[in-house]
Amino acid sequence: MxxxxxxxxxxxxxxxxxGPATVVAGIADSARKNPEIAFILHGPKAELEPLVAKRKELAGRVTLRDATGVVSMADKPSQVMRNGKGTSMWSALESVRDKEATVAVSCGNTGALMALSMIRLRKLPGVDRPAIAILWPSRNPQGFNVMLDVGADIKANARDLLQYALMGSSYARNGLELERPRVGLLNVGTEEQKGGAELKEAHDLMKAQADADGYDFVGFVEGGDIPGKRCDVIVTDGFTGNVALKTGEGTASLIGDLLKEAFAYSPLSRISSLLALSSLTRLKKRIDPRRVNGGVFLGLNGTVVKSHGSADETGVSAAVKLAFQLARSGFSERLAARVAARLEESDASAVATDAPSPQDAAGKKDAK
Amino acid sequence: MxxxxxxxxxxxxxxxxxGPATVVAGIADSARKNPEIAFILHGPKAELEPLVAKRKELAGRVTLRDATGVVSMADKPSQVMRNGKGTSMWSALESVRDKEATVAVSCGNTGALMALSMIRLRKLPGVDRPAIAILWPSRNPQGFNVMLDVGADIKANARDLLQYALMGSSYARNGLELERPRVGLLNVGTEEQKGGAELKEAHDLMKAQADADGYDFVGFVEGGDIPGKRCDVIVTDGFTGNVALKTGEGTASLIGDLLKEAFAYSPLSRISSLLALSSLTRLKKRIDPRRVNGGVFLGLNGTVVKSHGSADETGVSAAVKLAFQLARSGFSERLAARVAARLEESDASAVATDAPSPQDAAGKKDAK
Known part of the structure; x- marks a missing residue:
């Protein structure tokens, strides 16, 4: 003790x-709130050392790893795959590869981070396409829904979508503490005859696999269900998911700005906005993207949390909090066990079996 | 005079x-505001006659067409195509087919309305896939952007997307009074190397055709640009557009409800919400979906405005207003002339020509 x-x-x-001062401020914030957390911090030691030294809450909690190269937002993923060695991003993934940590956090270039994660951590056996999952404010009691893929890949076939259902429900179980998540497949209508052949095939696979994978399949859902309460996990391809994510973010941000404008309109409305401040602050806290900051890369040997590139201290701290929750719950190992159990039990052609199987045992292992 | x-x-x-009482209330509202407007109203005469008689602003402004059949929300488009004759929806399209009107308005089943529109009005020569365009609240001075297709079809190839650019920019010219709309192609990144082969091909076609079709092509745009100010017209396939539309609507509606909740939280916040009422009303007016109520079917011989099924009186009136603007500007004829001009000038293989062409003349005809 x-x-x-x-x-x-x-x-x-x-x-x-x-820059790194914001990241250090963010992890200091996390360290202050959470005594259980420690960090391996990757970047140019000469630059990071004084930043860390200034934060007394980080004393004894940070191991520095010197890495002088930096992946910029403009770097192409293919370049970074060739020349990324020696960068802080590469080094951060190396700690997960070497099992010093199970979760890595980066605010860097998404494409480069996914490309490096693929070559350094490698895909889980049985996963063809890793996915990026995000949390979206919703009408559900847990306050958020999971949506994936939001942009790891622009395509997904029926079997990829089935894997997303498994990975997304495992994430919801560990990240949102939902024992049996409800999973929906994004389409343009809820009738079973809508959508293309790929979606119909995915629908049937997900329906057949639901019990074995420990989720309830609610069938097709629509865009309005992403912030809704019909399901907890929304499965879609990375193209559609990315457009939906950015449309929702853009719309929320437009409404926020129009709200500010509306309150600045007249002296009376300015006074009323002062009175309304606590209400608006509560609302902002509920839907502030900084507080749900972190796309999670799923389907790799290890978990990577991608923070927004523009994240401030609060945003970095939120991404670290999410990483901590996932690391403490043993999420990476649980998801790997689940994927492995399904792989052992079934080859590609037999995946739709409904018979009781070893997956039920794996299911209990994953459940809380 | x-x-x-x-x-x-x-x-x-x-x-x-x-039901019809709401539709009659909506057109009465339009008639009161606008002395230039008149209606052909389709439905069971015995039911409509007393509703119309009660509204003195409709006296002498409504021609009734008896049609006793009704297309319900549950009817399948294929059924309606076979058995739709005698319904009010069929009858409403017949008035456009017979040139008694150039624009029809319906609150009915979208799939059935599109299916009937295709068989009764027929596609414009040169258009393979008609599209549904909507107006989306945006940061642009005109207050709205055009997005299409939002669900006429789930697929679109590069040439369909090129047609959508032509049709969407013509709609923006006539509906939003933008002389030279800026058109963007929806993708998951703005770099030219992203997206699939179909999107790259569409990108190049749209770029080559921009001058001839009278728009500025801004290249690839992202979901965040739908409510943004980078372009006025967002082109995408009907699957992606429908998901984006419903995600944005769902997110806006969630924020609205959370806002109400936030203001109901404490006595002080309830008082402040009373003071803030005029600010919030201004905001609501700006983004109220009832005020931009109307998806427009483009690419047919005639124009069809699809109002929300749940539209109230204000919503119906907004859809009628849009129909009126498009009818008065001669939009149906202008768009048809534009599509025909391009068809004459180019066969499928020569569409990407940059040479000055008869389309420039057509462009001036279309412009305000």
Missing amino acids: GTVQHVVISVDAMGGDR | GTVQHVVISVDAMGGDR
Whole structure:
């Protein structure tokens, strides 16, 4: 007793729009709130050392890894795959590869981070396409829904979508504490005859596999269900998911600005906005994207949390909090076990079996 | 002088969730505000006659067409195509087919309305896939952007997307009074190397055709640009557009409800919400979907405005207003002339020519 068992998070200090000082401020915020957390911080040691030294809450909680290269937002993924060695991003993934941490966090270039994660962490056996999952404010009691893929890949076939259902429901179980998540497949209508052949095939696979994978399949859902309460996990291809994500973000941001404008309109409305401040603050807290900051890369040997490039201290701290929750729950191992169990039990042609199987046992292992 | 030249709109009184009384109330509202407008109203005469008689602003402004059949929300498009004759929806389209009106309005079943429109009005020569265009609240000075297709079809190839650019920019010119609309192609990134082969081909076609078709092509845009100010017209396939539309609507509606909740939280916030009422009303007016109520079917011989099924009186009136604007500007004829001009000038293989062409003349005809 007396000593705290630390959960170690690997953090890329570089590559965000606001530079390493913001990342260090963010992890200091996390360290202050959470005594269980410790960090391996990757970047140019000469630059990071004084930043860390200034934060007394980080004393004894940070291991520095010197990496002088930086992946910029303009770098192409293919370039980074060839020349990325020696960058802070590469180094942050290396800590997960070497099992020093199970989750890495980066604010850097999404495409480069996914490309490096693929070559350094490698895909889980049985996963053809890793996916990026995000949390979306919703009408459900847990306050958020999971949507994936939001842009790891622009395509997904029926079997990829089935894997997304497995990975997304595992994420919802560990990240949102939902024992049996409800999964929906995004389409343009809820009738079974709509959508293309690929979607119909995915629909039938997901329906057949639901019990074995430990989720309830609600069938086709529509865009309005992403912030809705019909399901907890929305499965779609990376093209559609990325457009939906950015449309929703853009619309929310437009409404926020129009709200500000409306309140600045007249002296009376300015006074009323002062009175309304606490109401608006509560609302902002509920839907502030900084507080749900973190796309999660699923389907790799290890988990990567991608923070927004423009994340401020609050955003970085939220991404670290998510990484901590996933690391402490043993999410990476649980998801790997689930994917492996399905792989053992079924080859590609037999995946739709409904018979009781070893997956039920794996299911219990994954459940809370 | 003294007599008013009426613009005639064909209106389907049936098939909306709230029944014909709401539709009649909506057109009465339009008639009161706009002395230039007149209606052909389609539905069961025995039911409509007393509803119309009660509204003195409709006296002498409504021609009733008896049609006793009703297309319900549950009817399948294929059924309606076989058995739709005699319904109010069929009858409303017939008035456009017979040139009594150039624009029809219906609150009914979208799939059935599109299916009937295709067989009764027929596609414009040169258009393979008609599209549904909507107006989306945006940061642009005109307050709205055009997005299409939002669900006429789930697929679109490069040449369909090129047609959508032509049709969407013509709509923006006539509906939003933008002389030279800026058109963007929806993708998951703005770099030219992203997206699939179909999108790259569409990108190059749209770029080559921009001058001849009278728009500026801004290249690839992202979901965040739908409510943004980078372009005025967003082109995408009907699957992606439908998901984006419903995600944006769902997110806006969630924020609206959370806002109400936030203001109901405490006595102080309830008082402040009273003071803030005029600000919030201004905001609501700006983004109220009822005020931009109307998907427009483009690419047919005639124009069809699809109002929300759940539209109330204000919503119906907004759809009628849009129909009136399009009818008065001669939009149906202008768009047809534009499509025909391009068809004459180019066969499928020569569409990407950059040479000056008869289309420039057509462009001036279309411009305000």
